[in-house]
Amino acid sequence: MNADSKVIVVTGVCGGIGSAVAELLNESGYIVAGFDIDRNDSEVYEHHIVDVTNAEQVKKSLDLVFQKYGKINSLVNCAGILSTNNFYSENYSDWKKILNVNLDSVFICSKEIVDYLIKNEISNIINIASVSAFKQSVFSSVAYCASKAAIVGMSRTMAAQLAKDGVRVNNVAPGFVDTEMIELLSPEVIEKCKNSVPLGRVASPVEVAAAVRYLLSDDASYITGETININGGTFMS
Numbered sequence: 001m002n003a004d005s006k007v008i009v010v011t012g013v014c015g016g017i018g019s020a021v022a023e024l025l026n027e028s029g030y031i032v033a034g035f036d037i038d039r040n041d042s043e044v045y046e047h048h049i050v051d052v053t054n055a056e057q058v059k060k061s062l063d064l065v066f067q068k069y070g071k072i073n074s075l076v077n078c079a080g081i082l083s084t085n086n087f088y089s090e091n092y093s094d095w096k097k098i099l100n101v102n103l104d105s106v107f108i109c110s111k112e113i114v115d116y117l118i119k120n121e122i123s124n125i126i127n128i129a130s131v132s133a134f135k136q137s138v139f140s141s142v143a144y145c146a147s148k149a150a151i152v153g154m155s156r157t158m159a160a161q162l163a164k165d166g167v168r169v170n171n172v173a174p175g176f177v178d179t180e181m182i183e184l185l186s187p188e189v190i191e192k193c194k195n196s197v198p199l200g201r202v203a204s205p206v207e208v209a210a211a212v213r214y215l216l217s218d219d220a221s222y223i224t225g226e227t228i229n230i231n232g233g234t235f236m237s
């Protein structure tokens with residue numbers, strides 16, 4: 001770490017994609033403050049136990065990060081939960097839970113962090129959406145698909161409204177990624193999913209993390225309001 005290192009808050013940092021993002025950013029010289037309800041001892045990020053659906057907890061940890069480093073440069077919204085309910089079995093309380101964790105958290109974390117971000121010349125908000133935002137899903141619930149589609153919609157308007165303050169807002173939309181999240185699925189469903197992907201395999205979390213690192217970098221300095229799809233060519237099939 002040096003004085004120029006950028007400070008990035010990554011939510012869902014104990015998960016498969018979040019921890020890959022934290023590792024890759026750490027390797028690239030960023031300081032990572034990881035927020036998660038879970039704990040995972042790691043040397044590559046500073047851990048904060050935070051429920052990202054709770055604005056007070058989010059604010060408290062962001063204040064601590066800012067006090068420690070004197071800046072917060074960007075946010076990666078990665079916390080999320082999957083539900084595989086069929087529409088007929090899903091009830092309103094399942095729907096609310098999924099929307100709360102996957103969508104409200106993106107609003108809450110972005111709202112709480114924005115006053116820190118606009119102190120910088122350039123900063124980023126990157127959301128992990130999903131292929132399910134764009135395509136009917138073989139296994140995800142309608143609530144999950146709605147939460148991810150809403151992220152894509154909200155981030156375009158956020159990108160437009162925050163551009164004047166130098167905040168770029170983009171999404172990364174993965175297909176199937178090899179993390180605990182897809183362990184909810186049966187081996188048969190996973191096999192079916194793999195077979196439906198032109199590249200014939202699931203993604204590794206680091207392939208998603210690489211897109212996050214790119215969007216945070218100056219190489220992506222003219223990109224905002226966009227979504228990078230990491231899905232092995234799924235849209236061709």
Ligand SMILES: NC(=O)c1ccc[n+]([C@@H]2O[C@H](COP(=O)([O-])OP(=O)(O)OC[C@H]3O[C@@H](n4cnc5c(N)ncnc54)[C@H](O)[C@@H]3O)[C@@H](O)[C@H]2O)c1
Pocket residue numbers: 011012013014015016017018035036037038050051052053077078079080081082101128129130131173174175176177178179180181182
């Ligand atoms: N794995 C996939 O195939 C896949 C595909 C597309 C999109 N995604 C999205 O990528 C993101 C990361 O998923 P993953 O595959 O790493 O899953 P994961 O289950 O490995 O990780 C999710 C993390 O989010 C954390 N989390 C859940 N609720 C939280 C809360 N209220 N507050 C704080 N942390 C909370 C969990 O503790 C966990 O560490 C999610 O938004 C997911 O929807 C995953």
